[in-house]
Amino acid sequence: MGLLIDGVAHQFPGVRGGPPTEALARTHLAVEDNDFIAILGPSGCGKSTLLRIVAGLESPTTGRVLLDGQPVSSPGPDRGMVFQSYTLFPWLTVEQNILFGSRATTERARQLIGRVGLRGFERHYPKMLSGGMQQRTALARALANDPKILLLDEPFGALDNQTRALMQELLLGIWEADRKIVLFVTHDIDEAIFMANRVAVLSARPGR
Missing domain, CATH: 3.40.50.300 (P-loop containing nucleotide triphosphate hydrolases)
Known part of the structure; x- marks a missing residue:
C-alpha cells in the first residue's frame, strides 16, 4: 500500500511568547x-x-x-534513518553500532558490514574511520531491522x-x-x- x-x-512554538514559526x-x-x-x-x-x-x-x-x-x-x-551528521556512538565499534537498538543478530550485522564494504573493520571505532566509512556504518545500521522505508x-x-x-x-x-x-x-x-x-x-x- x-x-x-x-x-x-x-x-514550531514561538520564542518568548512570539508567534509560532x-x-x-x-x-x-x-x-x-x-x-x-x-x-x-x-x-x-x-x-x-x-x-x-x-x-x-x-x-x-x-x-x-x-x-x-x-x-x-x-x-x-x-523505518530506518540516516542523518547528514555522523550519528554513531564513539564508544562502540562498527559492529556494535549496527546492532545497537536493533533486533538484528551478529550474523545479520556482519552480512551488512560486508554489503557496505566494511569487512575487516568490524572492531574499529568511529574515530578510526573516514567520513565515508562512518556513513557506510550508519547506512548498515539503518538496514539492520530490514525496514520497509529508508x-x-x-x-x-x-x-x-x-x-x-x-x-x-x-x-x-x-x-x-x-x-x-x-x-x-x-x-x-x-x-x-x-x-x-x-x-x-x-x-x-x-x-x-
Whole structure:
C-alpha cells in the first residue's frame, strides 16, 4: 500500500511568547512501494522536518502519515534513518553500532558490514574511520531491522565528491536489490535527478 503523507503541516512554538514559526505548510505526497523519492528544496523549507515526521521523531501540527494504511505516531523498526551528521556512538565499534537498538543478530550485522564494504573493520571505532566509512556504518545500521522505508537526510552532503559518488552508487545498488521505499532529502538538483525515480520539490519556507 505504500506511504501516504496526507495534509501534513508543522509549526514550531514561538520564542518568548512570539508567534509560532511555520516550518511546513500542508503537504500531500503518495509514495508507492519500491519508489525512490528525492525531496528537493532550498534550505529551511521543511525537508528535514517532513522526514522526521515520517520517521515518527516529530508529530505533525495537522495532517497524518500512513504506512500501509496504519498511522505513524512514533519511531518503529519499519523505518530506518540516516542523518547528514555522523550519528554513531564513539564508544562502540562498527559492529556494535549496527546492532545497537536493533533486533538484528551478529550474523545479520556482519552480512551488512560486508554489503557496505566494511569487512575487516568490524572492531574499529568511529574515530578510526573516514567520513565515508562512518556513513557506510550508519547506512548498515539503518538496514539492520530490514525496514520497509529508508529515510536519508542529506546523508552525503559532508563527503568529498569522489566518496559521495561511491556512496550514491552503493545506495542505488541496495535499493535496486531490496526494492525498499526510499525518501532522500537533498538540495542538489543533479543528485536528485541521478538518484531518484521521482522528485518532489518543496517551495521556500514554509515548504509545501
